[in-house]
Amino acid sequence: MSAKKAGLLVVDVQNDFCPGGALAVPEGHRVVPVLNEYLRRFAAAGLPIYASRDWHPEHTRHFQAHGGPWPPHCVQGTPGAAFHPDLELPPSTVIVTKGSDPEEDAYSAFHGRTPEGEPLAERLRRDGVTHLYIGGLATDYCVRASALDALDMGLAVTVLTDAIRGVEVQPGDSQRAIEEMAARGATFGTLESVPPEVLEADA
Ligand code: VGL
Numbered sequence: 299m300s301a302k303k304a305g306l307l308v309v310d311v312q313n314d315f316c317p318g319g320a321l322a323v324p325e326g327h328r329v330v331p332v333l334n335e336y337l338r339r340f341a342a343a344g345l346p347i348y349a350s351r352d353w354h355p356e357h358t359r360h361f362q363a364h365g366g367p368w369p370p371h372c373v374q375g376t377p378g379a380a381f382h383p384d385l386e387l388p389p390s391t392v393i394v395t396k397g398s399d400p401e402e403d404a405y406s407a408f409h410g411r412t413p414e415g416e417p418l419a420e421r422l423r424r425d426g427v428t429h430l431y432i433g434g435l436a437t438d439y440c441v442r443a444s445a446l447d448a449l450d451m452g453l454a455v456t457v458l459t460d461a462i463r464g465v466e467v468q469p470g471d472s473q474r475a476i477e478e479m480a481a482r483g484a485t486f487g488t489l490e491s492v493p494p495e496v497l498e499a500d501a
């Protein structure tokens with residue numbers, strides 16, 4: 299196993315977080331074509347790809363009806379919980395499901411599990427990933443929480459700034475999240491700064 303290895307985490311690119319969805323992130327759908335390019339580059343380099351999904355029960359403390367902050371969204375098995383139809387996840391993608399516990403917000407993908415029931419952190423360790431590239435929705439919630447947990451587990455983290463969008467419950471939330479991730483050690487990248495050669499070197 300090489301000392302360094304990159305992986306791509308696509309966070310919660312689901313219909314309910316895109317325009318027309320139950321908890322639409324402004325311009326959320328615009329991350330899709332950019333992520334598709336990252337997905338092609340990681341797949342071509344033979345690097346592992348993970349895609350988290352918010353996957354709530356109908357009744358959860360995460361929803362306003364039960365004291366939480368959010369309208370119902372990403373309810374298990376509904377069209378709103380499906381990945382955006384234009385997102386081109388390769389067949390090798392490891393789906394990470396989170397938010398199924400009615401007592402938990404589970405913003406971070408690290409609260410999620412693979413189809414085998416393995417927590418994301420263990421799967422990343424087993425795959426030898428040392429550097430996680432993160433894009434998706436939403437900058438100020440699940441991208442932020444996932445990046446901070448990845449840093450806490452000692453991974454290098456690059457947040458893909460051209461492939462994230464924020465909910466912005468309060469204006470400036472996304473910018474504050476970016477500053478917080480930077481202060482904790484995250485770096486930032488774009489399609490231009492993460493060319494295929496960089497990924498090959500990280501493979
Ligand atoms: C998210 C709010 C509620 C997210 C999930 O994916 O960022 N935000 N649930």
Ligand code: ZN
Pocket residue numbers: 352354360368371372397403
């Ligand atoms: Zn949620």
